[in-house]
Amino acid sequence: MNRLAKVAFGFVIATMVLAGCGASLKSSDGYNTATSSSVRTVFVALKDFTISPAVVDVPAGTVKFTAVNQGQAFHNFSVKLTDGGNRITGTANLSPGQTGSVRVRLQRGTYIGYCSEPGHESLGMKISIVVR
Ligand SMILES: [Cu+2]
Secondary structure, eight states, X not given: OOHHHHHHHHHHHHHHHHHHHHXXXXXXXXXXXXXXXXXXXXXXXXXXXXXXXXXXXXXXEEEEEEEEEOSSSOBOOEEESSTTOOEEEEOOOBOTTOEEEEEEEEOSEEEEXXXXXXXXXXXXXXXXXXXX
C-alpha cells in the first residue's frame, strides 16, 4: 500500500469510528429519546447577592429557567459549563421585581447557574445545575 492509499484508508476508518461513536452517544445517553417534548420548568430567585436554590437537579432535556429578581440591583440568570467557561445562554438583565425566562437543552453533566453582571458571581450569585 502506498502512502496515499494508507492516508485514504485511515481517513475512512476515522470517519467510520466517528460516525459509530456519534450514533452510540445518541442511543445510549437517552438525550434524544426520553421526554424530548416535555420541558422542565425550574424557578430561581435572584437576590443581592445569592441565587436560590443552591442546587438544581434536573433530567437531561429542555429546561426552562424562570428567574425572578428579588434584589435591588440588576441581575440575570445565566448558564455555563465550567468556571471560566463561556456563557451558554441566559435571561436578559432583569430590573428589581422583574421575571425572565430562558430555555436551554442540557445534556448530562454539571453546569453553573450564575449572574453574569460584573462581580456578581464572585459575590455569591452562583449555583450548581446537575443534569442526570
Ligand atoms: Cu447579579
